[in-house]
Amino acid sequence: MPKSNRVTLVDTTMRDGSHAMRHSYSTEQVERIAEGLDTAGIPIIEISHGDGLGGSSFNYGFSETPELKLIEAAAKKVKNAKIAVLLLPGIGTIENLKAAKECGASVLRVATHVTEADVSEQHIAAAKDLGMMTVGFLMMTHMASPQRVAEEAAKMDSYGVDYINLADSAGYMLPDDVAKRITEVKAAVKAPVGFHAHNNLSLAMANSLAAIEAGAEYLDATLRGLGAGAGNTQLEALAGVLKRKDIETGADFYKLMDLAKDAVDPLMLRPQVIDNGAMMLGYAGVYSSFLLHVYNAAERYEQEPRDILVELGKRGMVGGQEDMIIDVAYQLKNSAKGASGYTL
Amino acid sequence: MDKIKVGIIGPGNIGSDLMFKVFRSKNLEMGIMAGIVESEGIKRAAFLGVPVSTEGVKAVVERGDIRIAFDATSAAAHVKFNGPALRQAGIVSIDLTPAALGPYCVPSVNLEALKEEPDINMVTCGGQATIPIVYAVSRVAGARYAEIVACISSKSAGPGTRANMDEFTETTARAIVSVGKADKGKAIIILNPADPPLMMTNTIMTRVKNPDVGIEKIRESIYAMVDKLKEYVPGYQLRVPPLLEGDKVTVIVSVQGQGDFLPPYSGNLDIINSAAVAAAEKISAAMLAKGDVL
Numbered sequence: 222m223p224k225s226n227r228v229t230l231v232d233t234t235m236r237d238g239s240h241a242m243r244h245s246y247s248t249e250q251v252e253r254i255a256e257g258l259d260t261a262g263i264p265i266i267e268i269s270h271g272d273g274l275g276g277s278s279f280n281y282g283f284s285e286t287p288e289l290k291l292i293e294a295a296a297k298k299v300k301n302a303k304i305a306v307l308l309l310p311g312i313g314t315i316e317n318l319k320a321a322k323e324c325g326a327s328v329l330r331v332a333t334h335v336t337e338a339d340v341s342e343q344h345i346a347a348a349k350d351l352g353m354m355t356v357g358f359l360m361m362t363h364m365a366s367p368q369r370v371a372e373e374a375a376k377m378d379s380y381g382v383d384y385i386n387l388a389d390s391a392g393y394m395l396p397d398d399v400a401k402r403i404t405e406v407k408a409a410v411k412a413p414v415g416f417h418a419h420n421n422l423s424l425a426m427a428n429s430l431a432a433i434e435a436g437a438e439y440l441d442a443t444l445r446g447l448g449a450g451a452g453n454t455q456l457e458a459l460a461g462v463l464k465r466k467d468i469e470t471g472a473d474f475y476k477l478m479d480l481a482k483d484a485v486d487p488l489m490l491r492p493q494v495i496d497n498g499a500m501m502l503g504y505a506g507v508y509s510s511f512l513l514h515v516y517n518a519a520e521r522y523e524q525e526p527r528d529i530l531v532e533l534g535k536r537g538m539v540g541g542q543e544d545m546i547i548d549v550a551y552q553l554k555n556s557a558k559g560a561s562g563y564t565l
Numbered sequence: 566m567d568k569i570k571v572g573i574i575g576p577g578n579i580g581s582d583l584m585f586k587v588f589r590s591k592n593l594e595m596g597i598m599a600g601i602v603e604s605e606g607i608k609r610a611a612f613l614g615v616p617v618s619t620e621g622v623k624a625v626v627e628r629g630d631i632r633i634a635f636d637a638t639s640a641a642a643h644v645k646f647n648g649p650a651l652r653q654a655g656i657v658s659i660d661l662t663p664a665a666l667g668p669y670c671v672p673s674v675n676l677e678a679l680k681e682e683p684d685i686n687m688v689t690c691g692g693q694a695t696i697p698i699v700y701a702v703s704r705v706a707g708a709r710y711a712e713i714v715a716c717i718s719s720k721s722a723g724p725g726t727r728a729n730m731d732e733f734t735e736t737t738a739r740a741i742v743s744v745g746k747a748d749k750g751k752a753i754i755i756l757n758p759a760d761p762p763l764m765m766t767n768t769i770m771t772r773v774k775n776p777d778v779g780i781e782k783i784r785e786s787i788y789a790m791v792d793k794l795k796e797y798v799p800g801y802q803l804r805v806p807p808l809l810e811g812d813k814v815t816v817i818v819s820v821q822g823q824g825d826f827l828p829p830y831s832g833n834l835d836i837i838n839s840a841a842v843a844a845a846e847k848i849s850a851a852m853l854a855k856g857d858v859l
Binding site for chain 2 (some may be wrong): 278279280310312313314315316334336337339340342343536537538539541542544546548549551552
């Protein structure tokens, strides 16, 4: 597979990063980051609640500032970049999408669990009717074989998406796993393919490069790697790495570094490191945004976070099932099998 | 003893499961299974001795002895054809589509008030599993906001649900407000592909107006509601009993199906069908008590 000498960078500091911020972004913070990204040449900037449009809830955490306000504020600040929104069918609706479009969003990324692509058809069609760029986004792609991922991607392709994005939502995959899936999907679809990494096993950058080698043309990344679990591929570092590889991105490496230092460092609620919980997400294959909810439940039910994470992995929980963290913590406490003797 | 004859329109999975539930009922008798084409469901019903037709609602009306009809087709068909035709013939509609021509019915909450209605709508599977809990909380502590997360196995989500996820979330949210009596409602649905399939699980989170009534009162109200639900959905179970934190009440329930026609993991389909049959039983009991039999 010939590698592309051009990659489109998609920033999701204000969507995936919203998990790490516990959905507390303010209008001012978003304005500053969006303006900086635009100036640094990032062409697509995603803004939504971490769980996509309509994600503000008990289950995923309430947004401090309504996402529509953030989208509107960012859209006013950017000159060249497109504002993207994420939507998970079952959480967000076409009504939410229309409202986001009114506020200035022009790209819709519709995310489904890797085996459930057909639930996206309605939302992709609606976005196309609204004249938006559309992206089919498959989550938790480690949970399906490369062949199955390709079958599901082909469904989204048939709905007319502009590109297909594969997400390693649990940060579980090794570079080989990524390459196999990208290769298989590329062979099955007409649309370009992109990749979204999580750094839970310290492989976000390596996996992003493996994706490009296998032919990916879009990469998701965030400033300082800000995102669920151990975060995503670090945008400013990725810009530097791709420069070294002579891959054209249009991004300004220095401006991104400065933006990360000046606009993101000061607002981070916790260091974006691979702590033990995040590592267990990657190892057990659990959805990255569960992490902070697991820490809360572990404290409330006096359980070891690692035990909760392992049990969630065993049960095959998928993205969006944050409510089952409480269920698992409660059942562990009641069965009194919780303690592993280690603390994280 | 007299029985009330019912019709089922739509011989798919839902319609077939409904038929087995009607077989068990003491007030109801299968009068007809109607579809619009020859199908497995039609053959199955005929094999079991049920009169069948491929003339749809027309056949149900023409029989002249059907008093109650379950509509397990689609919202469009209910609005355009089945709803109006049944109403004109004086046949009570129990609508399992998202059409909602008539009021929402959640039997453990508001069936008593709806037993004279010509057309009642069964909301959604997630609504049947969660709205009783919302109501149990709101009746003792008030509810500013209620949010439900329904997780169903991928295998039990049919093409209708998959093609229109918004219909599920929006209908459920509306009924959380109108039937559950929360000021605001939100519904989330998750499809989980785990194999073997997971049982339907629902989480109900409510922001109450008066946390001072205390967890004991809220628990009592919820336990009473669960007992009432178990009368028509034996597989309904509390997984995580009511928890009060500040003004937030959290409850997790699961629903195991009775395995009538559909496998036990599809508790989502079992509960909406059980609710529909419970409604039909109540309505038929009123007909029988009045001696209003054909």
